[in-house]
Amino acid sequence: MAGVTPTMGRRKLGGVLTALREGAKLTGDQAAKLANFSTGKLSRLETGHNVVYPKDVRALLDAYATPATVRDQVLRLAELAEQPGWWQEFGDVLPMDFDLYLSVEEAAASLLVFETSVVLGLLQTEDYARTWLRAEDPGIPNADLERFVKLRMTRQRLLGRESGGLTLWAIFDEAVLRRKVGGPEIMRAQLGHLLTMSEQSNITIQVLPFEVGAHVAASGSFTLVEFEQPTDPEIGYVDCAAGNVYAEKPAQVRRLKTNFHHLTSLALPPQKSLSFIRKAQKELT
Known part of the structure; x- marks a missing residue:
C-alpha cells in the first residue's frame, strides 16, 4: 500500500479526514486506536497514499462522531476518490507517477507555468509533440509514441472546457522559441499555434x-x-530527469509564486510577446 499513487481525489479526501480528526481533537495515535487501524495506515489515508475503502472511512467517521450530513459528503468524496481518470486508458505508456500530475491538472482552476526549453505540452502541436517525444526517447516503439502523442493531445481539452475551464498563464524563455524542434516547417506551425491559442x-x-x-x-x-x-x-x-517533484510546503509554494510574479514583470507584456513570436516565426529558415 505504501507505493499507492496519491491521486487528487485521495489527496482531497485525506485533507478532509485530517480536518475532521483535528476537529475532534484527536491525535493520530488516538484516532487510529478508535478506528482499529495502525497509525501508519491512518497516515497513508490522510496523505492520499492508501487505496480508499468505504469501511475504513466509515470507521474514522464513527471515531470522530461526524454528523450525518457531513458523513454523506465524505463518503461521496471517498467514492469519487477511487474512480479512474480518463488517463488510465493510457496506463501502458504513462511515465512513473505522471498519473498524479494528470489528476492534479484535471482538478486545477489555473496553471502558472515557466518553461525554459520546450513548449508546454498543453500548447504543443501534434508534430512538435511527436518530434520532441522521439528526441527524448529515441528507442520508443512507434505505437507507443503515437499513444503518447494522443495522450498529450487529449490533455489539451482542458483549455477548451465550456464550464470550469482551465486558466493558463505561460511564460516561455526565448530559447523555447529559438530551438528548431523538427525543423523550420514544424516550428513555424508550432509558433503559429501559440499565436492562435493566445x-x-x-x-x-x-x-x-x-x-x-x-x-x-x-x-x-x-x-x-x-x-x-x-x-x-x-x-x-517540477519535472526533471530524476523524477517528478511536488512542492507542497507553504514556504516552497510562496517562493515559486514570488518567482513567477517576478518573471511576469521581467518578461515582455502579452501583446509585445505575441509580436516577438510572430517575428521569430518569420525568421525561421
Whole structure:
C-alpha cells in the first residue's frame, strides 16, 4: 500500500479526514486506536497514499462522531476518490507517477507555468509533440509514441472546457522559441499555434527574452497549480530527469509564486510577446 499513487481525489479526501480528526481533537495515535487501524495506515489515508475503502472511512467517521450530513459528503468524496481518470486508458505508456500530475491538472482552476526549453505540452502541436517525444526517447516503439502523442493531445481539452475551464498563464524563455524542434516547417506551425491559442481569453503567453540575463528562475522550469476551493492548497510541480517533484510546503509554494510574479514583470507584456513570436516565426529558415 505504501507505493499507492496519491491521486487528487485521495489527496482531497485525506485533507478532509485530517480536518475532521483535528476537529475532534484527536491525535493520530488516538484516532487510529478508535478506528482499529495502525497509525501508519491512518497516515497513508490522510496523505492520499492508501487505496480508499468505504469501511475504513466509515470507521474514522464513527471515531470522530461526524454528523450525518457531513458523513454523506465524505463518503461521496471517498467514492469519487477511487474512480479512474480518463488517463488510465493510457496506463501502458504513462511515465512513473505522471498519473498524479494528470489528476492534479484535471482538478486545477489555473496553471502558472515557466518553461525554459520546450513548449508546454498543453500548447504543443501534434508534430512538435511527436518530434520532441522521439528526441527524448529515441528507442520508443512507434505505437507507443503515437499513444503518447494522443495522450498529450487529449490533455489539451482542458483549455477548451465550456464550464470550469482551465486558466493558463505561460511564460516561455526565448530559447523555447529559438530551438528548431523538427525543423523550420514544424516550428513555424508550432509558433503559429501559440499565436492562435493566445486568442483564447483563458490563455496568457509571455516571452522572457535573452536580454533579461540572469533571473530568479534561471535554474529551471516549474508549474504552480491553483485550485478553485481555498481549502485546496496550491501545489508546485517540477519535472526533471530524476523524477517528478511536488512542492507542497507553504514556504516552497510562496517562493515559486514570488518567482513567477517576478518573471511576469521581467518578461515582455502579452501583446509585445505575441509580436516577438510572430517575428521569430518569420525568421525561421
